[in-house]
Each structure stands twice: as structure tokens, then as C-alpha cells.
Amino acid sequence: MLNFLARRLAQIVPTLFFVSVLIFSLQQLLPGDPALVMAGEERDPAVIEQIRHQYRLDQPVPVQYAYWIKGVLVGDFGESLRNKMPVRELIAQKLPVTLQLGAMAIIIAFLIGIPAGIVAAVKKGTAWDYGANFFALWGISTPNFWLGIMLIFLFSIELGWLPASGYVPLSEDWRASLAATIMPAFVLGNAIAAILMRHTRSAMLQVLESDYVRTARAKGLSERSVILKHAMRNALTPIITLGALELGTLLSGAVLTEQIFSIPGFGKLIVDAVFNRDYAVVQGVVLVTATVYITLNLIADIAYILVNPRLRG
Amino acid sequence: MSPLIEIRDLRIRFHGDDGRITHAVDSVDLSVANGATLGLVGESGCGKSVTSLAIMGLLPKQTTEVTGAIRFDGFDLLKAADQTLRDLRGNRLAMIFQEPMTSLNPSFTIGDQIIETILRHRGGSRKSARERAIDLLRRVHIPSPERRIDEYPHKLSGGMRQRVMIAMALACDPQLLIADEPTTALDVTLQAQILELMRELKAASGAAIILITHDLGVVAEVCDEVAVMYAGEIVERAPVDELFSAPQHPYTVGLLGSIPRLDQRAEQLATIEGMVPNMAQPPAGCRFAARCPFVLEACTRAPPPLVDVSPGHVSRCIRAPLEILVS
Numbered sequence: 001m002l003n004f005l006a007r008r009l010a011q012i013v014p015t016l017f018f019v020s021v022l023i024f025s026l027q028q029l030l031p032g033d034p035a036l037v038m039a040g041e042e043r044d045p046a047v048i049e050q051i052r053h054q055y056r057l058d059q060p061v062p063v064q065y066a067y068w069i070k071g072v073l074v075g076d077f078g079e080s081l082r083n084k085m086p087v088r089e090l091i092a093q094k095l096p097v098t099l100q101l102g103a104m105a106i107i108i109a110f111l112i113g114i115p116a117g118i119v120a121a122v123k124k125g126t127a128w129d130y131g132a133n134f135f136a137l138w139g140i141s142t143p144n145f146w147l148g149i150m151l152i153f154l155f156s157i158e159l160g161w162l163p164a165s166g167y168v169p170l171s172e173d174w175r176a177s178l179a180a181t182i183m184p185a186f187v188l189g190n191a192i193a194a195i196l197m198r199h200t201r202s203a204m205l206q207v208l209e210s211d212y213v214r215t216a217r218a219k220g221l222s223e224r225s226v227i228l229k230h231a232m233r234n235a236l237t238p239i240i241t242l243g244a245l246e247l248g249t250l251l252s253g254a255v256l257t258e259q260i261f262s263i264p265g266f267g268k269l270i271v272d273a274v275f276n277r278d279y280a281v282v283q284g285v286v287l288v289t290a291t292v293y294i295t296l297n298l299i300a301d302i303a304y305i306l307v308n309p310r311l312r313g
Numbered sequence: 314m315s316p317l318i319e320i321r322d323l324r325i326r327f328h329g330d331d332g333r334i335t336h337a338v339d340s341v342d343l344s345v346a347n348g349a350t351l352g353l354v355g356e357s358g359c360g361k362s363v364t365s366l367a368i369m370g371l372l373p374k375q376t377t378e379v380t381g382a383i384r385f386d387g388f389d390l391l392k393a394a395d396q397t398l399r400d401l402r403g404n405r406l407a408m409i410f411q412e413p414m415t416s417l418n419p420s421f422t423i424g425d426q427i428i429e430t431i432l433r434h435r436g437g438s439r440k441s442a443r444e445r446a447i448d449l450l451r452r453v454h455i456p457s458p459e460r461r462i463d464e465y466p467h468k469l470s471g472g473m474r475q476r477v478m479i480a481m482a483l484a485c486d487p488q489l490l491i492a493d494e495p496t497t498a499l500d501v502t503l504q505a506q507i508l509e510l511m512r513e514l515k516a517a518s519g520a521a522i523i524l525i526t527h528d529l530g531v532v533a534e535v536c537d538e539v540a541v542m543y544a545g546e547i548v549e550r551a552p553v554d555e556l557f558s559a560p561q562h563p564y565t566v567g568l569l570g571s572i573p574r575l576d577q578r579a580e581q582l583a584t585i586e587g588m589v590p591n592m593a594q595p596p597a598g599c600r601f602a603a604r605c606p607f608v609l610e611a612c613t614r615a616p617p618p619l620v621d622v623s624p625g626h627v628s629r630c631i632r633a634p635l636e637i638l639v640s
């Protein structure tokens with residue numbers, strides 16, 4: 001276990017290095033001149049040249065990279081070309097918003113997907129099963145923007161129960177915060193719920209046929225204990241990894257969802273930065289996203305080992 | 314004295330997805346007295362496991378139709394409420410399965426799995442249940458049980474897993490133990506060890522045992538009575554000595570073909586020419602007719618009844634007794 005952890009951690013370093021190089025190189029391919037962006041209205045060649053020199057844009061790309069990565073390693077991502085705010089501060093402001101949204105989405109996905117999958121498997125071929133399958137199909141095939149707009153229409157405009165847009169930090173007022181994020185979290189989570197439901201269902205069906213479930217019944221255990229203890233424990237092992245991997249899709253889904261609900265999160269930050277050619281912000285945000293994604297994968301692997309005695313050694 | 318378990322006219326049908334019905338078991342009658350051991354033998358697919366699963370109430374409810382009566386200690390298991398059955402299973406009724414490699418849950422330690430059974434039926438503290446579990450593991454000759462109890466199944470060999478399954482079945486001192494080919498999946502030395510164990514347990518526990526096996530040597534050594542199944546039916550039932558010395562059904566004669574002597578080490582059932590009938594459409598007359606060397610016209614017309622050939626010895630053959638034919 002410790003061995004495995006050490007190996008996984010050692011892998012992370014080169015992965016992140018590669019990602020950072022990639023981000024920085026792709027950046028060079030984007031059209032437009034950062035110096036011009038920073039210059040704003042100013043068109044005086046001397047000023048632009050001075051900006052170029054100040055931000056080392058006149059130096060070779062590897063040198064620029066070296067300066068950038070040196071800053072990154074101590075937590076300095078440079079500053080926004082637009083509003084001169086440190087990128088680190090922007091990230092520190094926006095990341096928690098998206099993390100909250102993602103966490104709520106994954107909780108919603110697990111709370112819906114896993115029970116629905118278990119019920120569908122246990123009651124295979126009944127109305128419950130068909131209902132759950134219908135829900136899964138719906139969840140997978142409904143576009144996020146359409147669902148988002150429908151939810152806003154129903155719960156904000158028609159019923160007036162939830163705010164249509166905006167964000168309140170959890171620490172400020174948790175009720176208002178939950179109210180503001182529940183709809184986008186559902187929009188983000190429902191497709192994952194559908195995927196989890198399908199996998200849980202098929203894993204449960206397989207496990208329910210297994211010899212050890214028959215053994216559990218032969219011991220005289222209640223059906224509840226047979227399903228929730230003996231069957232579920234084995235069926236959910238692969239599902240946990242799947243769920244953690246789906247977290248990655250959350251990050252990309254957040255981009256669109258945050259736009260729909262005007263939530264000032266990471267997704268919105270990156271969209272704005274790209275449109276504004278705010279290179280420093282784009283670099284910082286993408287690198288942090290990659291790091292978050294890699295960390296989630298690591299957590300998924302560890303979780304898989306923790307629930308699987310054969311791997312624990 | 315009335316038998317501990319008495320099966321009357323047991324029929325089991327599986328309803329397939331495509332609407333086909335498999336007659337896995339037809340009009341089976343069996344009984345086992347307290348402390349007795351019944352051997353159940355027959356070719357693969359003849360319905361031995363299905364019969365035992367019916368006794369345990371472990372057949373899938375949606376696709377299986379079970380009729381007849383299984384009286385255990387006076388009441389009918391087929392009519393009993395689910396809760397009553399659950400109270401019996403693992404407690405007074407226990408089964409060792411044919412598949413030792415896959416019958417233990419990979420996510421729990423063997424100790425947890427045995428303790429669970431004890432707590433379910435006996436209650437008491439976890440600590441005392443654990444002590445009992447260690448004791449059971451020792452009884453089935455698992456070395457250093459104090460340490461082994463905390464191991465997961467994947468660390469154990471097939472033979473060790475089968476011992477754990479046996480320990481688990483014995484956890485609450487069952488009155489009836491069904492052992493479904495407890496040795497088939499294991500190699501020969503392990504087979505002998507597990508068999509020795511079964512013999513010890515038989516002597517020590519006084520439980521009634523239904524032992525399913527392909528191994529006629531095992532039957533000869535362990536069983537008091539033998540029932541021979543063919544294509545879902547009992548074709549012959551007799552006290553063990555009599556079955557070996559004077560078999561009264563051509564199928565049994567065929568099975569015994571390769572081991573006429575009791576004093577030799579176990580051998581597998583002889584193979585008999587021909588195919589088992591398709592159980593979706595069982596033949597009209599004797600099910601063994603297509604393979605029987607003694608077949609007559611009359612055999613294929615109507616199913617032969619089980620007839621008494623001597624006290625306690627029945628055969629489903631219209632030509633029984635067979636003495637003249639065999640010699």
C-alpha cells in the first residue's frame with residue numbers, strides 16, 4: 001500500500017511537469033500578442049516594446065517558461081493582464097466556488113445513482129427497474145444548458161423558490177449558498193447519476209447471481225443484509241473509482257453550467273480569461289485544473305485499494 | 314420414528330427467458346432419519362444440486378416452480394414463511410456448496426463470515442462468537458486458527474476455503490447438513506482429507522447428512538443409504554450394502570460398472586454410453602430407455618413406477634429385479 005502510494009506520488013511529478021510544458025507551449029500558438037493586450041488603448045510602439053521587455057516577452061520561450069514555472073513553484077502565477085490582480089488571488093477566490101459546486105454535484109449523483117441502481121437490480125424487470133432506466137436515459141441525453149434553463153424557468157420564474165443566478169459563499173450564509181448552488185449542482189450531477197445508476201445496476205445484477213450471495217442467504221441473513229452488506233460491498237468497489245473519474249467531467253461541465261447560472265466560479269474565470277486573452281490567468285487556471293484532476297485520480301485509486309482487500313495485501 | 318426430513322413428490326421446473334420450461338426434478342421422494350447419511354449420486358445435470366437448493370429454499374423465486382412437500386421436523390418447508398426459513402437456514406439446516414472457490418465473500422474476513430452466522434442465530438457477544446469461530450476452524454483442521462480467522466478468502470487455497478465453508482455450515486450445529494460434492498473441485502489428497510473430516514463430523518455431531526457425490530467409494534464408506542438420480546428422477550434407492558451388492562436398476566448397474574469391489578479406493582462413476590435426455594421435453598416412457606441395454610417395447614410407452622424389490626429397496630424399472638439379466 002505504502003509502496004503503491006510512493007510510486008503513484010512519484011508519477012505525479014513528471015505528469016505535472018509535462019502538463020505545465022504543454023500548457024505553456026499551446027499558449028504560444030494562440031493568436032494575438034500579449035503585449036498588445038496589456039497595452040490596451042495605447043498604440044505607441046515604444047510603450048509596447050517596454051511592456052514586452054518588462055514581461056520578458058522578448059526572451060526565448062524556454063526562458064519565459066523557466067521564469068513562469070519558478071514563480072508557480074512558490075505559488076506565484078503572475079498577474080492578470082487585464083486587471084493586474086494576482087492570478088493566485090483570482091484562483092483562491094474562484095476555486096472554492098467550483099469545488100463546492102462539484103462536491104454537491106457528486107453527492108447528488110451518488111445519492112441518486114447508487115440507490116436507483118440497487119433498486120433497479122433488486123427489482124429487475126419491474127416498474128421500478130423501468131423507471132430507473134428511463135431516468136438514466138433521460139439524464140444522459142438531456143443537454144446541460146436545456147436542463148439548466150428549464151430548472152430556472154420552473155423553480156425561479158414560475159415558483160420563485162430558488163434564485164436564478166448568483167452565488168453566496170457557504171461561510172456567509174449556508175442556506176442561501178445551498179439555494180444558489182442546488183440547481184447548477186443538479187444539472188452537473190444528473191448525467192453522472194445516470195452513469196452511476198447504470199453501472200451500479202449491472203454490477204449488482206452480476207453480484208446477486210454470485211455464489212457468495214447464495215452463501216449469505218444460506219446463513220439465514222435477512223434480504224436487507226444480503227443486499228446492503230454482502231452484495232453491495234462487492235458491487236460498489238468498481239463504482240467508487242468510476243465516480244471519482246467522473247469528477248473530471250464535472251470540471252469541464254462546470255464551464256457551461258457556471259455560465260448558465262452566472263456563478264462566478266472557475267469555469268467562468270477561464271471562459272472570461274480566454275475571451276480576454278488573459279494569458280497568465282489561462283495558464284494558472286489550466287494548471288490548477290490539471291492538478292485537481294490528477295489528485296482526484298489518486299484519491300480514486302486509493303479508495304479502490306481501501307475497499308478491496310485483495311489489493312490491500 | 315418419523316424421519317427428520319421427508320421429501321414427497323418434489324418437482325422443480327425452471328422457466329427460461331425464451332418461455333422454455335426445464336423439468337429439472339420430477340416426483341422425487343426422499344427421507345433421512347436423524348443421524349443417518351444419505352448419498353445422492355448421478356450424472357452431471359441430473360438435478361442433485363437443484364434438489365438440495367430446494368430444501369434450503371435457495372432457488373431463484375422468479376424463475377422456479379417448486380411443488381410437492383419437504384417436511385422438516387414436521388412442517389413443510391415449501392409452505393413456510395420466508396422468515397421461518399431464514400431462521401432455519403444456517404441454524405438447523407446447513408449446506409456446503411459445490412463451489413468452494415467462489416462461495417466465500419471476497420470483501421470480508423473468514424472470521425467475520427463465520428461470526429456473522431453465529432451472531433445471527435445464537436446471539437451473544439462478538440467476543441464469544443469469535444471464540445466459537447476459532448474453535449470451529451480448529452475442528453476442521455485449519456492450522457493456527459487464531460491467526461487465520463482474520464484472513465481474507467483470497468489468501469486461502471481451495472481446500473482451506475472448503476474447510477471454512479464446512480466450519481460455517483457447522484456454526485450452529487445443524488440437524489441436517491447437505492454437502493454438495495464437497496470434494497469435487499479439489500485435488501485428490503485434499504479430497505481424502507475433506508472426506509476424513511466429513512467422517513469425523515458425522516461421528517461427532519450426530520447430524521443427518523445428505524452427501525452428494527460422484528464418488529462411489531465415498532458413498533460406500535460414509536453413507537447408510539443411497540439414492541441414485543437420473544434425469545431428474547430417483548431411479549433407485551437402497552441401503553448402501555444392498556445397492557452395491559445387488560443393484561436393481563440398469564443405470565445403477567452401469568454406474569457401478571467400473572467398481573464392483575468395495576474394498577478398493579474410490580473411483581469415479583463409470584461413464585455410460587449415450588446422452589442424457591433433453592429435459593425441456595422428457596421422453597414419454599422410461600427416461601433411461603435410450604441408453605438401457607435391457608430396453609423393451611413396453612419401456613417407452615409409459616413412465617415406469619418406483620417398485621419395491623425388497624424391504625427398503627426401490628427401483629424405477631419394469632424389469633426389476635434384475636438378477637437374471639445381469640448375470
Ligand SMILES: Nc1ncnc2c1ncn2[C@@H]1O[C@H](COP(=O)(O)OP(=O)(O)OP(=O)(O)O)[C@@H](O)[C@H]1O
Pocket residue numbers: 327335337355356357358359360361362363364373376411592
Ligand atoms: N437457475 C437455473 N435455471 C435454469 N436451469 C437450471 C438452473 N439451475 C439448474 N438448472 C438445470 O437443472 C438441471 C439440474 O442441475 P443440477 O445443478 O441440479 O445438476 P447436478 O446434478 O447438481 O449436476 P452436477 O453434478 O454437475 O453438479 C440442469 O439441467 C441444469 O441445467
Ligand code: SF4
Pocket residue numbers: 562563564599600601602603605606607608609612617629630631632633
Ligand atoms: S424400464 Fe426398461 S428402459 Fe427403463 S431401465 Fe428398466 S429396462 Fe431399461
Ligand SMILES: [Mg+2]
Pocket residue numbers: 361362363411493
Ligand atoms: Mg451440482
